[in-house]
Amino acid sequence: MAPIANPRVVFIERLTSGLPVAGKHFVLDTSRTIDIENVPLNGGYLTKTLVLSPEPAMRERMRDPSVPSYTTTYTLGASIVAFAVVVVVRSEKESIKVGEYMYGQTPWEGYTVQPYTEVVPDPKGTYPLSKYTNIMGTPGLTAFVGMEGIIEGKEGETLFVSSGASGVGSLVIQLAKMNGLRVIASAGSDAKVEYMRSLGVEVPFNYNKESYESVLSKHGPIHAFWDNVGAEALDAALDASVAHGRFAICGTVATDNVQFEERYRLKNAFQIMKKRITIRGFIVPDLIPQFGGRFFQEVPALVAQGKLQSEETIIGEKWEDVPEAIIEMMSSGHGHAGKPVIVVAQQ
């Protein structure tokens, strides 16, 4: 077989503020080819990329390496590395079999000589592959470890979830409902409000129509807060918290795309003291040592029993769609309920 095209998404300029721009910060490079039958594996294995999972952490990896954050940075001129589901097409490694699916951090390119990927999902393919980018992957793990390690919700308590229709948010809601919590949740469109209602949220609302402050003052107080957005949502939650409220800070999408000087500034920080609130910013690796094992024991079974569900929305179907799809995912208030994915190949 002759060499075939091996498209890849290349990082070419660092992001200083605002949204990245396709063609400026990253580009699709279609110039490369690969001979999948003969490319040397050097004891490794070759994977084909199937489903890409654009996630907010990719924004952090585009920054200048001198700015501290929770991730390493991308290398200029190299392929973007991020989450994806891949399938093994050749292998020289005894433990890795052709036809196995994998999920983890991998270069975003058509074919890759691995190993880069880290997590092996259900090899039988019980679920659509896109599930492994959501409830069975990092968003599910994020929701599970954060709920266990920070929120620790008790039956009858009220939890507020910002960005409740997102991949992580929708799973947080379901875990909260399984534990008997009352849930208030926000999102940016009426369709997302209906989706959150279908998950059992008692007070779903559209923050473009009702302010965080007015909804929480009416339907609070809250015992816990899962924050994916920051800014007005965090400020209103500080005001609406009971004494000893627990806040898990998982994302800051409300300010990520805003120039620093124009960002919303918090007026209720004094409530941290007055209400003796505990606030913890976290990413998944912080809590995996304590709670990661239970995720893999419990969540796949709950999915199999239909007790946990997830929505994945295909926002791209070919490599040419990828640059724009990344930006769409990063835009606060994008229109998709659930986890956005890009299906670049069917198998």
Add this chain to the structure above:
Amino acid sequence: MAPIANPRVVFIERLTSGLPVAGKHFVLDTSRTIDIENVPLNGGYLTKTLVLSPEPAMRERMRDPSVPSYTTTYTLGASIVAFAVVVVVRSEKESIKVGEYMYGQTPWEGYTVQPYTEVVPDPKGTYPLSKYTNIMGTPGLTAFVGMEGIIEGKEGETLFVSSGASGVGSLVIQLAKMNGLRVIASAGSDAKVEYMRSLGVEVPFNYNKESYESVLSKHGPIHAFWDNVGAEALDAALDASVAHGRFAICGTVATDNVQFEERYRLKNAFQIMKKRITIRGFIVPDLIPQFGGRFFQEVPALVAQGKLQSEETIIGEKWEDVPEAIIEMMSSGHGHAGKPVIVVAQQ
């Protein structure tokens, strides 16, 4: 003996914002008398008030009961109840002996039929009585339990302490130095800077001369933050924190006296997520169950050995001084290093 004057400080109007005003929010009532030999004790005991300890929590107790906070509220028309050292002058209670000193919450009046007070300090009077309002009392307990329960400093780490010349702040600094931490600390006058330097602080500074932001960006990063003030100090600390920084929020004096709409607003809250910071607001009772016992075992011994010291400043010496002294204590940036006390009687 004929009845004698029994002055008291009475709460007469709730505080809505800003500083309370002597004569408006509380007054000295000199109209009452007490017959200390014949007043009925009903099985209790009579105490004489010696040293009053004005503390920031008194401001919270002046608020309207509908505003949630960490304390109960004062009763209009009743004596202020707050910390003081008292001495027992009569007793019908077997366990309470005449001549014993006590420290705890008590009505601020010349003589009181108790029991109100809670903690019995060293009955031999090894130390000046004012010590029991500071290192041997609530400020010492606050510093100890917060350092053990939230800061958990390790040798070689850098701790930033705001209001480092205050009662609590100066004890936090000494506990940090005992554990081998490097300390950055702020206060509002050059005299306080020198006091902090004498406690071993490596980077003491006057926030009226150098901004929190400039000092922390130059001498940071910080691993932990003990906050007594909030506002600019908290904002700068968020920016200067390492990943996984620990913040103990103990006070908000920078905003307490400022109208809500005019308060400083936080610009760096997004760093809670980016740096995965844990922030905990607390008051002493939150941590007493875990760490209070060790305070009473360890701190008196450290004081006796001269390893922990405290400064107390007498800001009033008669009942007539009390209303103004309360306000002075509450003013951010008052001139006194250490703990302000009012000595209303010598024994």
